[in-house]
Amino acid sequence: MKFICLFALLLPFAACADDADYTLVLKDHRFQPEELIVPAGKKIKLKIENRDELAEEFESFALNREKAVAGNGSATLYIGPLEPGRYPFIGEFYEETAKGVIIAK
């Protein structure tokens, strides 16, 4: 219960954070765009829109992020601030086609 209260208290902070927004779209188990360029040194709000029927799991070891996205659903997560560089990511469930890279400049 205490935990839930703590989270409830923390929620407004998340809501008012002012971050750059980027979107990745999943279609036919491919990401669009496959190369996403983002500014380095800034926290980024990343939205993943899954336009496939089936669920996918966005995963990046380089970014240390993992998140399930339901079929025809979307998900939001925060990454960074990043050092300049390349950060590959995959859709874990359909790894052969669902892959891309985030480039921080």
Place this chain on the structure above:
Amino acid sequence: MFGTAVIVFREVLEAALIIGIVAAATHGIPGSRRWLLAGLLAGLAGAGLVAAFTDAIGALADGIGQELFNAIVLGIAVMMLAWHNIWMSSHGAALAAGARAIGGDIRAGRRECSVLLLIVGLAVLREGSETVLFLYGIAASGNGQSSMLFGGLLGMALGIATGYLIYAGLLRVPLRWFFTATSVLVLLLAAGMASQSAHFLIQADLLPSLAAPLWDTSAALPENGIPGMLLHSLIGYDSRPAGMQLVFYIIALVAIGAGMKLATQAHKEKHSTQGEV
């Protein structure tokens, strides 16, 4: 097929290791097997529900519902593991010696069993829901996917076998070391979960990362290799952790460790005044 096996193995491994360790740790408690099984079944049912409502959960709280959910589930699991370890510090020795639980200890034993149910149930719930999503996807997409389904089952079997190995291995540890071994493992499991819970809160932007990453050992010990995977599940290894994760890890270690020490001391004092151990 191989890819499928690896994905499912990864998801099943963590829950299987947790169950293997707590099953060994509660080996001597009467009725613990039944509670463990109940936890497993409840966890599976919960995993199905969570998988079915992935989108609804994810959409909560401005799209960070999944992180909140995971962080809360992990937080509860950490508290349950802490309770278990502290309880074991005062009751464990008697149980292992085969002493009958008497009087109030029976009630305490029952409470310990419900904690066991929660720990197992939550582990299966969290790790199982992604496996359900994945396997459902394979099943739903139909055409000629039987080799993938076989891969999934293979991964699941391998994960469960690893959990069983750690269980059987722990039971072979001599009694003298048994408590130290199981309580150290449970302590590290709890600390690892605390770190993961911080990780989810950072991903949801509810906590600052402090330093991200604090170190990068992904070249030497990648998390998608077998050793990295095992260490991740067992002690919460992270190849690129945020500073906040380490803070949570250390707080969990110190707090639970202190609780165990206090419980052991209280137990010793109580028994030395009664003139027996």
